[in-house]
Amino acid sequence: MGRDIDLSVNIAGINLKNPVMVASGTFGYGEEYAPYVNINKLGAIIVKGLSLTPRNGNPPPRIVETEAGMLNSIGLQNIGMDTFIKEKLPFLKKYDTKVIVNFFGDSIDEYCEIAKMAGSAPGIHGLEMNISCPNKQEGWLEFGTNSDLTFRVVSAVRKNTNLPLIVKLSPNVTDITVIARSAAEAGADAISLINTLSGMAIDIETRRPKLANIIGGLSGPAIKPVALKMVWQVARSIKLPVIGIGGIMTYKDSIEFMIAGASAVQVGTANFIDPAVTEKIIDGLELYCEQKSIKAIKEITGSIVT
Amino acid sequence: MLSIVLKNKRLINSYYKMKLSCEGFINALPGQFVMIKVSPHYDPLLRRPMSFHRIIPHHPPFKKGGRGEFEILYQITGKGTEIMSNLKEGNKVDILGPLGRGFWFPEGIEKAIIIAGGIGIAPMVALAEEIRKRGKGQGSRGKIIVFIGGKTKDDILCKGDFEKIGANVHIATEDGSMGKKGVCTELLKEWLIAHGSLLMAQLSIFACGPQGMLKAVADISINKNISCQVSLDKNMACGTGACLGCVVKVKNRDSRLYKCVCKDGPVFDAGEILWEEI
């Protein structure tokens, strides 16, 4: 196409060739989608959330479709950090894209342990901390719903890694800017949001919840307005780069998030519907910039007119 | 991958058959499936999994790039399949596939037993055609016995398709309106007793249908030590093993508690599934 539009962005010290990443849990470990999408074209791959040891996850049914969205209660099933580094990372290293490890733990120690492991594995370009999970050692309170816990877990991880550190926020809180500020003060390099919104669905014939876990996380186009608002709120309340996530299906959705203040975006559920959607979004961003005579995509970030 | 609807017609009640064509279609195996995006809108959002009902070999002469055709057999059960039923000849639909691991063909099998309930019959015609093809020129090999079950006679599909390829078809309906009154797993039990002199190692069972039926078939096969493959059905989002949404509990052999129906299946060895917790 021979245009000279600069799509690159720098997030937390990671240079991305474009602002489009695939969201954790919606792209496996890359292999699953390699036959369907040009992985070299992606800004980054965020891998399925990893814990120190493998997790089985929740009993099925784990997914149910809702209006313009879906609920999932996968329960963070994953192969564990060790197996990831041995069996999946070599595959990802073959591609010219950035690999960001999404991770979580039951305790602050587990978070730190994983961060250390990632630091010594070449080929991992950054970390994304999922703090939407309960702290088993302290009353099962979700890390990401409490600003003090958020501060403690993020600062502990910060002390254990030099890798770029993104903290991914849960939307299931009263004021997301409070949590964002705690993460920023604790040393995060960037903030990504949103994780899934808590929700449920019931079968009216059997009167049973449609998910075995009763509740799950809502994703897809249905959550976009909520995500957009939260991205806007967070972007104006902290200085760190913000990554927008939630219901992005098209390049137009991505632009909306960037105008609201996001420096980059992650595409989740949309991958299920069209595995090549990210390629289309990247092409769309380029075309948009061309049509609007925008030289560098970063110019759009935070350009909202109010 | 864009594919074109060549035909879409109602068979009976809520059962439909659709024929599709697509550019350079890759070889699919019986038991594999496609994920169909039934509309370009956000509701319904997800693709719908549908088995290959018939896989039609490329027709010569090849057009530019080659062209494959296949059929799906489906039942309207909700908004996605409802939309499918309204597709017209010439409409384009987006498909992803072929996906999953299909049926496999154990060595030394003399007789294939196909058993299906309701819409579970869908993948079995492609399977029977493949078995027939493989058994050609091998004498008694490739003999196919089919058991079909349904609520009433209107739920018994594809009887003629199986008969056309020389299969021996047995039918059971719950209301007795066709074949024997009862369930098809009972027919299978009776048949096995009547053929007690057969070597069980020379039989192979292929099953698809409601979970209760599959569990009953699995019990029979495990009791009699007959090899048995079942095609499972779970809600799916990605169809490629990425979301981990479609899992089934397996007997813990390689330390994995769950396997993906979309990628590790949908066809599994009946002995692998933890039927108590399905």
Ligand SMILES: Cc1cc2nc3c(=O)[nH]c(=O)nc-3n(C[C@H](O)[C@H](O)[C@H](O)COP(=O)(O)OP(=O)(O)OC[C@H]3O[C@@H](n4cnc5c(N)ncnc54)[C@H](O)[C@@H]3O)c2cc1C
């Ligand atoms: C591997 C596989 C092969 C299949 N092959 C066939 C086939 O050849 N013919 C056929 O008629 N049906 C088949 N099914 C079932 C078919 O996918 C569902 O009937 C269909 O998705 C229902 O969609 P709906 O929008 O009409 O129903 P809705 O109830 O509105 O669907 C809502 C959601 O639930 C899911 N869902 C509902 N019922 C089922 C079900 N039984 N299995 C899986 N997901 C379901 C849908 O995909 C959708 O995400 C197959 C399922 C699987 C997993």
Ligand SMILES: Cc1cc2nc3c(=O)[nH]c(=O)nc-3n(C[C@H](O)[C@H](O)[C@H](O)COP(=O)(O)O)c2cc1C
């Ligand atoms: C099936 C599924 C699995 C997910 N797994 C994870 C995960 O392991 N870690 C995580 O931080 N987010 C996970 N998410 C959340 C997504 O990364 C994303 O934040 C959310 O789905 C919203 O984006 P979307 O609407 O584009 O899907 C998962 C989402 C889905 C649908």
Ligand code: FES
């Ligand atoms: S449907 Fe996503 S893993 Fe099977």
